[in-house]
Each structure stands twice: as C-alpha cells, then as structure tokens.
Amino acid sequence: MIIGLTGSIASGKSTVSKMLEELGYPIIDADQVARLVVEPGQETLVKIAALFGQDVIKEDGTMDRAKVGELIFNDPASRKSLNDVIHPAIRQEMLRQRSELLEQGHETIIMDIPLLFESRLQHFVDKILVVSVTEENQLKRLMERNGLNEKEARARIASQLPMSVKEEGADAVIYNNGTFDETKWQLNRILDNWQVQLGRE
Numbered sequence: 001m002i003i004g005l006t007g008s009i010a011s012g013k014s015t016v017s018k019m020l021e022e023l024g025y026p027i028i029d030a031d032q033v034a035r036l037v038v039e040p041g042q043e044t045l046v047k048i049a050a051l052f053g054q055d056v057i058k059e060d061g062t063m064d065r066a067k068v069g070e071l072i073f074n075d076p077a078s079r080k081s082l083n084d085v086i087h088p089a090i091r092q093e094m095l096r097q098r099s100e101l102l103e104q105g106h107e108t109i110i111m112d113i114p115l116l117f118e119s120r121l122q123h124f125v126d127k128i129l130v131v132s133v134t135e136e137n138q139l140k141r142l143m144e145r146n147g148l149n150e151k152e153a154r155a156r157i158a159s160q161l162p163m164s165v166k167e168e169g170a171d172a173v174i175y176n177n178g179t180f181d182e183t184k185w186q187l188n189r190i191l192d193n194w195q196v197q198l199g200r201e
C-alpha cells in the first residue's frame with residue numbers, strides 16, 4: 001500500500017513522518033527530493049537560474065533558498081514558473097525511489113508530498129492521510145519555526161489550497177492540535193484501521 005501523507009505548510013507532516021519512520025516504514029520525502037534535484041550540477045538548477053537570474057545561486061554554487069522562497073511565495077506567476085521547471089524532476093525522482101522500495105519488497109511505503117492536492121498527484125497513492133491543524137496553530141508554528149513575521153507566514157499559507165479542501169479529499173485526517181502523544185495515538189488508530197503491513201518482517 002502506498003500512503004500519501006500531506007497537509008498544509010507547518011501542519012505537522014514531518015512530525016508524523018518521523019513517527020512513521022520510527023515504526024519502520026520507508027518514507028519518500030518530496031521536500032528532500034526537491035533539494036536533491038537542485039544540487040549543483042543538476043540541469044534543474046541551471047533552468048532555475050535562467051528563470052530568476054544568477055542572483056539566486058550562492059557563491060558555493062547552491063541555490064539560495066531564502067531568495068527563491070521570497071520570490072515564489074509572494075508572486076503566483078513566479079511560483080508557477082518554478083513549479084513548471086522543478087515539479088517534473090521531483091516527480092521523476094519520487095517514482096524512481098518508489099520503484100526501488102517496491103523492488104526491495106516493502107509492502108507499505110509512505111510518500112510525504114506537501115502539494116499532493118495542488119499538483120493533483122492523488123493517483124500516485126492508494127490512501128491519503130492528511131495532517132490538519134487549526135489556522136491559529138499553523139500560523140504560530142510557522143512563524144516560530146521559520147522566524148517569519150505574520151505577513152510572510154500568511155503569504156506562505158495562502159500559496160496552498162485551504163486545509164478544508166484537503167480534509168475533504170482525505171481517507172483519514174490527523175488533527176495535530178494537541179500533544180505529540182495525541183497525534184501518535186491518532187496515527188496508530190488509523191494504521192490499525194487500514195490494517196497496514198510493514199512487509200519484509
């Protein structure tokens with residue numbers, strides 16, 4: 001079974017993904033893949049520099065994530081241009097990792113994809129698990145974690161589909177507003193319900 005783990009920015013996907021990893025499930029992390037495909041020497045990074053200018057490449061040849069973030073979270077047209085260049089590369093690498101894990105005999109694979117709904121990738125997965133959070137907690141956690149002011153944090157939240165739309169498309173929802181233990185308890189209950197097998201035991 002391929003489980004798609006998604007939610008909104010700072011809703012707690014990485015937190016839940018870590019819990020799943022501790023339980024022994026293999027994880028494909030789209031945010032990590034997004035970093036891989038822009039490493040120095042990658043064609044995608046050259047395309048991004050052509051889009052936004054050499055200014056977004058740091059002296060050591062890596063992408064200036066803060067600069068690109070500032071551009072794309074404040075301007076839908078830039079966001080679309082970046083997505084058009086980077087998403088095909090991310091999709092290709094995620095599918096490669098998925099095949100590799102299936103070949104290794106894993107029965108359950110977690111694909112942590114923040115933009116699963118925005119990019120219409122529902123067909124990549126068998127079940128969709130959404131990590132939800134109230135807007136108040138989301139804003140507070142995002143500002144704290146990324147050191148953003150309220151305006152910057154709101155711009156990032158607004159760059160994604162509303163939480164309610166994602167909940168509607170979910171097979172199960174984790175409400176991540178309480179303690180970490182409460183979140184873990186909800187996760188375990190969902191895995192029991194779905195009768196998820198680890199495989200390779």
Ligand SMILES: CC(C)(COP(=O)(O)OP(=O)(O)OC[C@H]1O[C@@H](n2cnc3c(N)ncnc32)[C@H](O)[C@@H]1O)[C@@H](O)C(=O)NCCC(=O)NCCS
Pocket residue numbers: 008009010030031034064065066068069072079082083086090113114115159160
């Ligand atoms: C814009 C970038 C450079 C900012 O990097 P930064 O290190 O500050 O953030 P990070 O990569 O950890 O992403 C944090 C979160 O931002 C949100 N986010 C990232 N990219 C996008 C996007 N194009 N549209 C909407 N939300 C996004 C996601 O919820 C993600 O989990 C980076 O997010 C990026 O390369 N984005 C494009 C690739 C992408 O769409 N990634 C999302 C998963 S496929």
Ligand SMILES: Nc1ncnc2c1ncn2[C@@H]1O[C@H](COP(=O)(O)OP(=O)(O)OP(=O)(O)O)[C@@H](O)[C@H]1O
Pocket residue numbers: 007008009010011012013014015016031114141142145176177178179180183
């Ligand atoms: N139940 C919780 N109680 C308190 N803080 C939490 C809880 N869950 C997550 N957090 C904190 O909120 C922040 C966002 O969580 P996390 O990084 O897991 O979100 P995410 O959905 O993976 O974010 P992104 O989309 O930006 O990658 C982190 O600093 C995390 O430690």
